[in-house]
Amino acid sequence: MLINFNLNHKPVSVDAPADITLLALLRDRFKLTGTKEACEVGECGACSVLLDGELVNSCLVAAPSVMGRNVVTIEGIHAEDGGPNDLQRNFIEKGAVQCGFCIPGMVLAGEALLSIKSDPSRLEIREALAGNLCRCTGYMQIVDAIETTAKARAEKHHPEKRED
Ligand code: FES
Numbered sequence: 001m002l003i004n005f006n007l008n009h010k011p012v013s014v015d016a017p018a019d020i021t022l023l024a025l026l027r028d029r030f031k032l033t034g035t036k037e038a039c040e041v042g043e044c045g046a047c048s049v050l051l052d053g054e055l056v057n058s059c060l061v062a063a064p065s066v067m068g069r070n071v072v073t074i075e076g077i078h079a080e081d082g083g084p085n086d087l088q089r090n091f092i093e094k095g096a097v098q099c100g101f102c103i104p105g106m107v108l109a110g111e112a113l114l115s116i117k118s119d120p121s122r123l124e125i126r127e128a129l130a131g132n133l134c135r136c137t138g139y140m141q142i143v144d145a146i147e148t149t150a151k152a153r154a155e156k157h158h159p160e161k162r163e164d
């Protein structure tokens with residue numbers, strides 16, 4: 001069947017079997033391998049993407065269900081010059097990346113949270129990451145990266161709120 005949707009802000013059209021998952025569609029047909037394949041049962045978050053701005057496990061999404069909708073993968077998250085954006089830079093600067101397997105999902109979980117909550121507490125950040133497993137970092141640096149990004153973005157948009 002023909003599936004039309006917006007992928008990383010561009011309209012796409014792909015002929016695919018009706019029973020394929022969004023994860024398989026992204027990796028096999030679009031070669032967007034930043035979306036990782038791991039548990040395939042919705043437990044690890046490695047396959048996270050944004051669907052109309054909400055974090056979803058693409059291994060649990062039937063590809064035809066994205067018809068007419070907006071899908072953003074990690075390849076769609078970057079600065080204007082195509083390099084890492086502020087959140088991605090903070091992941092690097094805070095030492096939040098070790099093997100890197102979970103990081104696309106973590107970054108997308110962070111972006112999903114920051115799109116609805118500009119000043120999340122550390123607890124709220126941890127809750128937002130609850131569906132994303134990391135075997136390497138212990139999560140503290142990941143939470144640091146998201147918290148630092150939230151504060152920097154808030155200051156950029158509301159510099160009058162600076163406390164120091
Ligand atoms: S591969 Fe989808 S949640 Fe683990």
Ligand code: FES
Pocket residue numbers: 096097098099100101102103133134135136137
């Ligand atoms: S950095 Fe290795 S699983 Fe998270």
